Amino acid sequence: MRYLPHTTQDISIMLHELGFEGIEDLFAGIPHSLMLQRDLHLPGPMSEPELNRHLENLEKANPAASCISFLGAGAYSHAVPAAVDAIVSRSEFSTAYTPYQPEVSQGTLQSIFEFQTVTAGLLGMDVANASMYDGASAAAEAVLMAKRVRRNITRIVLSAGLLPEVGRTIETYVSALDLEIIEAPLSGEGILDLGALSAALDKDTALVVQTPNFLGCIEDMRSLAGLAGEKNAFFISFTAEPYSLAVLEPPGSFGVDVATAEGQAFGNPVSFGGPYLGLFATSKKYVRRMPGRLVGLTRDGAGKQGFVLTLATREQHIRRARATSNICSNEGLCALASLVHLCCLGPEGLARAARISRANAEYLKAGIAEIPGFSIPYKASTFNEFVVETPVPANDLVQESTRHGILPGVPLNRLKNGNENRLLICTSELHTRQDLDNLIRVLKQRGA
Amino acid sequence: MAKVPGTKGLNLDESLIFERSRKGRTGFSLPVEDQDLREISTSHVPAPLERKDGLDFLPSVSEVDVVRHFTRLSSWNYGVDSGMYPLGSCTMKYNPKISEAAARRPGFANLHPLAPESLSQGALQLMYELQQFLAEIGGFAAVTLQPAAGAHGELTGIKMVRAFHLDVHGRPRKKVIIPDTAHGTNPASSALNGYEVVEISSGDDGVLHAEQVREAMDEEVAALMLTNPNTLGLFEEHIAEIAGIVHEKGGLLYCDGANMNALLGKARPGDMGVDVLQFNLHKTFSTPHGGGGPGSGPVGVGKVLEPYLPVPVVTHKGDRYHLDNDRPKSVGKMRSFFGNFGVMVRAYTYLLEMGPAGLTRAAELAVLNANYVKSRLEKYYHLPYKKICMHECVLSDKMQKANGVKTIDIAKRLIDLGFHPPTIYFPLVVDGAMMIEPTETESLESLESFVSAMKQIAKEAKTDPGIVKSAPHNTRLSRLDETLAARNPVLTWSKHD
Numbered sequence: 001m002r003y004l005p006h007t008t009q010d011i012s013i014m015l016h017e018l019g020f021e022g023i024e025d026l027f028a029g030i031p032h033s034l035m036l037q038r039d040l041h042l043p044g045p046m047s048e049p050e051l052n053r054h055l056e057n058l059e060k061a062n063p064a065a066s067c068i069s070f071l072g073a074g075a076y077s078h079a080v081p082a083a084v085d086a087i088v089s090r091s092e093f094s095t096a097y098t099p100y101q102p103e104v105s106q107g108t109l110q111s112i113f114e115f116q117t118v119t120a121g122l123l124g125m126d127v128a129n130a131s132m133y134d135g136a137s138a139a140a141e142a143v144l145m146a147k148r149v150r151r152n153i154t155r156i157v158l159s160a161g162l163l164p165e166v167g168r169t170i171e172t173y174v175s176a177l178d179l180e181i182i183e184a185p186l187s188g189e190g191i192l193d194l195g196a197l198s199a200a201l202d203k204d205t206a207l208v209v210q211t212p213n214f215l216g217c218i219e220d221m222r223s224l225a226g227l228a229g230e231k232n233a234f235f236i237s238f239t240a241e242p243y244s245l246a247v248l249e250p251p252g253s254f255g256v257d258v259a260t261a262e263g264q265a266f267g268n269p270v271s272f273g274g275p276y277l278g279l280f281a282t283s284k285k286y287v288r289r290m291p292g293r294l295v296g297l298t299r300d301g302a303g304k305q306g307f308v309l310t311l312a313t314r315e316q317h318i319r320r321a322r323a324t325s326n327i328c329s330n331e332g333l334c335a336l337a338s339l340v341h342l343c344c345l346g347p348e349g350l351a352r353a354a355r356i357s358r359a360n361a362e363y364l365k366a367g368i369a370e371i372p373g374f375s376i377p378y379k380a381s382t383f384n385e386f387v388v389e390t391p392v393p394a395n396d397l398v399q400e401s402t403r404h405g406i407l408p409g410v411p412l413n414r415l416k417n418g419n420e421n422r423l424l425i426c427t428s429e430l431h432t433r434q435d436l437d438n439l440i441r442v443l444k445q446r447g448a
Numbered sequence: 449m450a451k452v453p454g455t456k457g458l459n460l461d462e463s464l465i466f467e468r469s470r471k472g473r474t475g476f477s478l479p480v481e482d483q484d485l486r487e488i489s490t491s492h493v494p495a496p497l498e499r500k501d502g503l504d505f506l507p508s509v510s511e512v513d514v515v516r517h518f519t520r521l522s523s524w525n526y527g528v529d530s531g532m533y534p535l536g537s538c539t540m541k542y543n544p545k546i547s548e549a550a551a552r553r554p555g556f557a558n559l560h561p562l563a564p565e566s567l568s569q570g571a572l573q574l575m576y577e578l579q580q581f582l583a584e585i586g587g588f589a590a591v592t593l594q595p596a597a598g599a600h601g602e603l604t605g606i607k608m609v610r611a612f613h614l615d616v617h618g619r620p621r622k623k624v625i626i627p628d629t630a631h632g633t634n635p636a637s638s639a640l641n642g643y644e645v646v647e648i649s650s651g652d653d654g655v656l657h658a659e660q661v662r663e664a665m666d667e668e669v670a671a672l673m674l675t676n677p678n679t680l681g682l683f684e685e686h687i688a689e690i691a692g693i694v695h696e697k698g699g700l701l702y703c704d705g706a707n708m709n710a711l712l713g714k715a716r717p718g719d720m721g722v723d724v725l726q727f728n729l730h731k732t733f734s735t736p737h738g739g740g741g742p743g744s745g746p747v748g749v750g751k752v753l754e755p756y757l758p759v760p761v762v763t764h765k766g767d768r769y770h771l772d773n774d775r776p777k778s779v780g781k782m783r784s785f786f787g788n789f790g791v792m793v794r795a796y797t798y799l800l801e802m803g804p805a806g807l808t809r810a811a812e813l814a815v816l817n818a819n820y821v822k823s824r825l826e827k828y829y830h831l832p833y834k835k836i837c838m839h840e841c842v843l844s845d846k847m848q849k850a851n852g853v854k855t856i857d858i859a860k861r862l863i864d865l866g867f868h869p870p871t872i873y874f875p876l877v878v879d880g881a882m883m884i885e886p887t888e889t890e891s892l893e894s895l896e897s898f899v900s901a902m903k904q905i906a907k908e909a910k911t912d913p914g915i916v917k918s919a920p921h922n923t924r925l926s927r928l929d930e931t932l933a934a935r936n937p938v939l940t941w942s943k944h945d
Contacts, residue, residue: 001802001806001809003541003542003544003734003802003810003888003889004806004809004810004813004888004889005889005890005891005892005894006813006816006888006891006892010891010892011816013892014816014817014820014892015816017820017823017824018819018820018823023812023813023815023816025836026812026815026816026819026836027714027812027815028836029682029683029685029835029836029838030683030685030714030715031685031688033688034687034688034715034719034720035714035715036713036714036715036716036719039713039804039805039808040584040585040712040713040804040807040808041584041804042581042584042585042799042803042804042807043800043803044799044800044801044802044803044804044806045800045801045802045803045805045806046800046801046803048546048801051546051550051797051800051801052546054800055550055553055797056553056555057570058555058556058570058571058573058574059553059554059555059556059570060555060570061569061570061571061573062555062556062559062563062567062568062569062570062571063567064559064560064563064564064567064568065554065555065556065557065558065559065560065563066554066555066558067563067567069560069563071560071562071563073562074561074562074784074785075560075561075562075785077558077560079478081475081476081477081511083475083511083514083515085552086515087514087515087518087519087522089548090518090519090522091527091528091529091543091736092522092523092525092526092527092529092530093522093525093527093738093739094527094543094548094736094737094738094739095527095528095529095530095540095543095736095737096525096526096527096528096737096738096739097533097535097538097540097737097739097740097868098737098739098740099739099740100535100871101526101859101860101863101868101869102925102928103860103863103920103923103925103926103927103928104524104525104526104863104868104923105524105525105526105739106521106524106525106924106925107521107522107523107524107525107739108525108739108740110462110464110521110524111518111521112740113464113939113940113941114464114465114466114941116939116940117466117505117940117941118505118506120505120939120940121503121505121506121940122505124501126940127939127940128939128940130740131741133596133597133600133783134596134783134784135784136781136783136784137596137600137782137783144640163784165781165784165785166784168780168781169780169781169782169783169784171780172607172758172779172780172781172782173782175607175610175779175780176607176610176620176640176641176642176643177642218493218494218497220494220497221497222496222497245499246499246503247493247498247499248493248497248498248499249496249497249498249499249500250499250501262784269557269558269790270557270558270559270560270561271551271556271557271559271789271790272556272559272560272561272568272571272785272786272789272790273561273784273785273786273787273789274596274742274783274785274786274787274788274789274790274791275596275741275742275744275788275789275790275791276784277742287937287939293740294937294939295939296933296934296937296938296939297933297938297939298928298929298930298932298933299928299929299932300925300926300927300928300929301918301926301927301929302925302926304925304926306925306928307928307933308928308929308930308933310930310933310934310937310939311934311937312934313934315632316599316632316633316635316636317631317632317633317874318632319632319636320632320635320636320645321635321636321638321639321645322639323632323636323639325636325640326599326602326603326633326636326637326639326640327597327599327600328597328598328599328633329597329598329599329730329737329740329741329742329743330597330740330741331596331738331740331741331742332737332738332739332740332741332742333736333738333739333741333742334738334741334742336518336738336739340514340518342506343465343475343506343507343509343514343517344475344476344509344511344514345475345476345506346473346474346475346476346506346507346508346509347502347503347504347506347508348474348476348508349474349475349476349478350503350506351503352476352478352481353476353478355481355486356478356479356481356482356485359481359482359485359486360485362485363485381493381494398564399564402564402567407560407563407564410562414562415562429478429479432479433482
């Protein structure tokens with residue numbers, strides 16, 4: 001076994017040192033009645049060639065991975081420079097633990113400090129942590145933090161435009177707290193209904209809003225900020241598609257208390273749902289109430305600049321039951337991938353990729369709207385994702401399009417029960433004009 | 449004495465990436481914008497919502513800059529691939545390269561979580577089988593793969609416990625009992641679920657005794673949370689009796705599975721009366737820690753908790769795999785989608801390569817290595833619990849303190865000699881603890897080299913304590929000032945700093 005270096009001779013030397021006859025003697029501390037008296041019923045062992053063949057067969061059973069995809073809804077494909085994987089594959093990064101010993105972890109620590117800087121910048125906030133498990137859990141942790149910061153909060157108002165998975169995660173996280181959860185409805189335009197929202201908000205509420213929302217529509221953050229401010233509600237934002245931050249004013253400029261986002265689209269593959277990373281940022285005044293790891297600047301004995309984990313007194317290993325969160329491992333390597341990705345893109349690259357993603361969506365929107373039987377139900381502005389009303393169940397369209405090697409979008413009723421004739425379509429800079437025209441052609445075949 | 453690997457070497461300095469930035473430099477290669485479409489892309493954002501800062505917080509750098517910057521940073525890190533990393537309770541074993549290649553296969557990496565199930569059967573099969581493998585290893589009825597890390601698994605497990613009590617007893621109950629040797633995540637996970645934490649102490653022999661549990665146990669206790677083997681590296685030998693006491697009062701037994709590496713194929717928590725346990729795929733099943741994640745913390749449960757698993761669960765009917773969301777008693781969702789799939793692929797690959805005999809051998813050699821290190825060092829360092837240990841052993845600085853040398857100094861001196869330090873000052877029940885977990889992937893030579901380093905430090909503590917107290921000497925930076933960092937936190941870079 002290639003990962004077990006012990007020779008028979010090594011084992012006898014070691015047992016001799018210990019004064020034991022056999023390895024079984026080392027398990028004498030386990031009562032005999034609790035020992036497993038049989039082999040585990042597991043397959044293997046497999047050699048590397050056998051294993052590769054088996055993995056290839058599993059891959060072949062995932063033909064969706066090689067389709068031209070217009071799927072988004074919380075997981076986004078963008079162009080990732082090869083340099084990203086080259087860096088995160090360096091095992092000095094990938095095989096290290098959480099940087100508890102700063103003198104042998106400066107690589108991880110400095111990169112997290114840079115990640116915090118970039119994340120805070122993107123979201124327009126003062127400080128960001130070293131990442132959360134994913135966007136949904138980051139949003140849920142923001143709600144827990146709201147309750148810590150303001151004990152008086154009794155009600156959580158969730159926008160109906162939140163990705164249903166995010167809303168469900170928040171509900172699960174807060175289930176042990178005595179909080180009322182209500183949903184603020186969307187208007188026919190596809191964005192929050194300000195009148196209904198206004199009635200739901202007061203100083204005892206925390207509001208969670210997603211923009212662009214899960215229908216792809218860009219919320220009127222200015223009015224929402226005005227409402228939240230006027231009612232003195234705790235204001236939390238969530239961004240599912242972080243490329244939108246390249247063209248939209250960041251949540252920080254609308255005075256949110258906490259800004260959260262799903263960071264996957266920056267440098268991490270969609271990978272059937274994970275690993276992703278949650279972005280979490282807030283203002284300076286709340287820094288000691290934040291969940292998660294933080295890296296701070298310091299000096300060594302000779303006065304040289306270096307980095308350490310800091311403000312650990314918030315965390316579970318020090319504060320135990322009174323910690324701000326129980327999070328320990330976060331998504332370190334995914335955060336590194338995001339950082340490397342964003343450094344490669346720079347301000348110009350990120351903006352260009354975002355503009356192309358958006359332009360492709362507008363091109364498709366215009367093209368599809370002209371197909372008889374299809375229409376665009378929501379009038380609000382969108383970024384790279386939008387809903388189409390389809391003449392047949394969206395799921396049937398998906399089944400048909402896959403025969404042409406195209407995944408045309410996510411049927412809306414897969415995300416939330418409801419109208420089965422709606423399809424959520426997403427574009428990026430990976431799509432060529434030909435891809436867009438092909439999708440239009442395939443949908444045209446089903447036009448009334 | 450075996451040689452130690454530590455030495456001095458050329459180490460390149462590197463500023464922050466932002467300081468490399470030069471206007472006009474780029475590191476991307478993207479399609480040129482279609483001019484017909486460009487108009488569209490700028491005209492539709494409502495003007496007050498348009499971003500105006502020019503994204504100036506991002507550096508403008510070439511790909512060469514980026515790659516050199518991060519390559520230099522990487523050289524300041526110590527990983528398992530650099531050498532022995534005996535960080536107790538973290539199971540820093542070697543991470544197979546085939547697992548890395550497996551997770552990067554395009555058929556996995558490019559698969560969207562909302563692709564039709566019929567076109568994602570390979571991924572669903574992998575998840576289904578991994579659920580089955582973990583259930584068999586732990587002795588459980590069912591497994592959820594959703595949690596993203598060990599602590600996330602704990603949170604999920606205790607949430608299921610809460611849902612069970614609400615459902616069966618009509619109320620969640622109020623308390624969770626946790627021994628003083630527990631990881632800090634245990635009390636935090638319980639508190640986040642609204643439970644009051646009752647701490648009980650383990651006996652003088654380092655394990656929990658039935659009497660202590662009986663005394664603390666009543667019908668307000670939702671669960672007892674223990675770690676087995678515990679953080680002293682000792683098997684909780686009274687676990688079956690303890691499970692009986694907890695169950696008698698209607699409570700559930702939670703086991704923190706961080707230390708499962710000692711038990712693979714030897715004993716199963718489910719057979720000991722454990723109702724719920726989180727696995728740490730990034731420990732026991734050899735997926736890399738990534739400098740702090742991504743991990744994966746699947747939770748195994750007995751029959752009583754199965755209805756409360758988070759959604760979805762992967763099921764198998766006929767020849768199809770399916771995501772089952774129709775589970776009315778489910779606690780809900782702990783995150784988006786199905787969990788850290790890329791980490792699951794790595795653990796699955798590892799399990800198949802090892803096979804049942806290989807896994808059992810891994811546990812045996814992990815225990816052999818820990819006992820060997822303990823035996824070789826007990827003359828030089830205080831050993832608070834003189835028993836056979838499981839996968840890790842705990843020493844302390846009691847003998848070195850006389851010369852003013854503390855655990856932190858020993859840890860930093862180990863860095864000079866080429867090793868990652870053990871977990872220090874944990875568990876809290878041992879003053880100045882050093883928790884050493886060599887794992888099964890270290891050879892006899894590597895253990896001997898570590899022993900040499902530890903012996904050298906024990907000697908230096910007597911003859912030249914100053915060199916230990918001022919360590920590390922061979923690293924690029926000397927000891928860092930953590931108080932300074934916390935007093936006036938600087939958490940982001942800005943041009944004016």
